[in-house]
Amino acid sequence: MIHPMTRPHRSGMSLIEVMAVTVLLGMGLTTVFSAMGASNSTRIRTDKRNRALAAIQSQVEIFQALDMNALDQQFASSDSIPFAVAGLEPERNPAGGPGLREAGAVTRVSRISGASVRTCLRFRVAWEDASGPDHIELHFHHVPRS
Numbered sequence: 001m002i003h004p005m006t007r008p009h010r011s012g013m014s015l016i017e018v019m020a021v022t023v024l025l026g027m028g029l030t031t032v033f034s035a036m037g038a039s040n041s042t043r044i045r046t047d048k049r050n051r052a053l054a055a056i057q058s059q060v061e062i063f064q065a066l067d068m069n070a071l072d073q074q075f076a077s078s079d080s081i082p083f084a085v086a087g088l089e090p091e092r093n094p095a096g097g098p099g100l101r102e103a104g105a106v107t108r109v110s111r112i113s114g115a116s117v118r119t120c121l122r123f124r125v126a127w128e129d130a131s132g133p134d135h136i137e138l139h140f141h142h143v144p145r146s
Contacts, residue, residue, distance in 0.1 A: 052125035052136045055085040068144050080107045091126035091133050103127050118143045
């Protein structure tokens with residue numbers, strides 16, 4: 001029989017326990033950093049969408065203030081008017097050519113004359129970022145004020 005005082009005394013952790021804890025800690029840190037990267041990417045994409053929406057809202061207010069004659073003058077030479085959006089890179093040309101000049105464009109989709117005169121305008125902002133191409137589009141029906 002071994003005397004209690006002569007038994008080997010074990011303190012600390014074995015090598016297997018240390019390795020298991022290290023693996024678990026590594027997996028946890030990897031998950032945390034991965035989630036941080038994904039949330040940062042989502043934050044950047046949301047910021048760009050908010051910039052696009054603010055630019056569209058600003059353009060809608062500009063065109064909303066025009067009467068029908070002034071609106072027709074805006075589109076006298078072209079059915080599309082480009083506008084810049086601060087902080088957004090314009091979308092690349094899908095055919096591989098140069099990209100668009102500006103990220104935003106207002107396009108006159110239709111103009112209906114007669115008793116109920118109205119013009120349909122399409123506001124579109126298209127951009128390209130690290131997540132790929134994205135766009136926001138809004139249609140606005142301009143009617144004369146009575």
